[in-house]
Amino acid sequence: MRQLSPRSPTRLENTACAYCHTPFSPDAPAEEEHVIGRRFVPKGSLRAQWNLIVRSCRACNEEKSGLEGDISAITMRPDPWGRDPADQRALEEARRKESARSGRTGKAVRASAERFTIRSQIMPGVELSADFFAGPQVDPDRARRLAYFHVAAFFYLSTYDRGKGCGASPPGAFTPVAQAARPDWGNAHLRAIQESTSGWHWRVHGIGADEYFKIVIRRHPDQHLALWMWALEWNQGYRIAGFFGAPPAIQPEIDRLPSLGRRCIERTVDPDAGPCETWVRDEVPLAQEDDRLFAPPPGD
Numbered sequence: 001m002r003q004l005s006p007r008s009p010t011r012l013e014n015t016a017c018a019y020c021h022t023p024f025s026p027d028a029p030a031e032e033e034h035v036i037g038r039r040f041v042p043k044g045s046l047r048a049q050w051n052l053i054v055r056s057c058r059a060c061n062e063e064k065s066g067l068e069g070d071i072s073a074i075t076m077r078p079d080p081w082g083r084d085p086a087d088q089r090a091l092e093e094a095r096r097k098e099s100a101r102s103g104r105t106g107k108a109v110r111a112s113a114e115r116f117t118i119r120s121q122i123m124p125g126v127e128l129s130a131d132f133f134a135g136p137q138v139d140p141d142r143a144r145r146l147a148y149f150h151v152a153a154f155f156y157l158s159t160y161d162r163g164k165g166c167g168a169s170p171p172g173a174f175t176p177v178a179q180a181a182r183p184d185w186g187n188a189h190l191r192a193i194q195e196s197t198s199g200w201h202w203r204v205h206g207i208g209a210d211e212y213f214k215i216v217i218r219r220h221p222d223q224h225l226a227l228w229m230w231a232l233e234w235n236q237g238y239r240i241a242g243f244f245g246a247p248p249a250i251q252p253e254i255d256r257l258p259s260l261g262r263r264c265i266e267r268t269v270d271p272d273a274g275p276c277e278t279w280v281r282d283e284v285p286l287a288q289e290d291d292r293l294f295a296p297p298p299g300d
Helices: 058-075 088-096 140-158 188-196 247-255
Strands: 031-034 052-056 114-123 126-134 173-181 201-208 213-219 227-234 238-245 263-270 274-280
Touching (some): 031 058, 052 058, 058 227, 238 247
Antiparallel strands (some): 173 238
């Protein structure tokens, strides 16, 4: 761990793409890549702020940029139930980005509210149906891919050899295990990751863009065990966390995660698919005094 300037960016002059490690050449030129995307966080939040700037190939730069658009717009939208105080800068940015195309629905974010219908036969000839509505949702697969880009860049920084102009990729399997919008940050999986890895060794702790971007990477205290945890917070509205390293080391961590406490609200029989069940789970808020996932290292 080393302290970096909070008011100026850290630039790496890497000789190959920080993400896919393709060597740069006249046919594959380097492109400047802001790891905390300038349009991923609210406008102005990166002014005179720290950022990580690496060099990447065009394919990785474009893929990451494509992921950022709708995820940024959705993670800055306010909670429709008013459970968390609205952030004015994020609200304004969310309005500006409503035309971003959702990777989950294929529609503009502003038109991507989701509807879910439950039907149940309560007696012969009588069916009860209920419609549930939710605002635009982050596509989990796209979130996992963007998380990899962020974690890979910061791991690259932590392993960077200036003499050779290169760093390393996260070794082993990159395994997200929990992701949730702000009203559910207290769910059992995120709480378990916070508590079970609190004593692991620090590798990266980054708070940037006026706290609209947060990242932490820690390594398991047994140095013979190839196992790291990671967590990200985007735009004060969404968290995703997991592990990377040797799969045999990751699996016990997953097995130790507690149940999320789902309950079945519907059991039906589909003529084609057979027995079907619908399960739901209550969101679990996280009290501020219990939130230690991105707390600074001891003595910082």
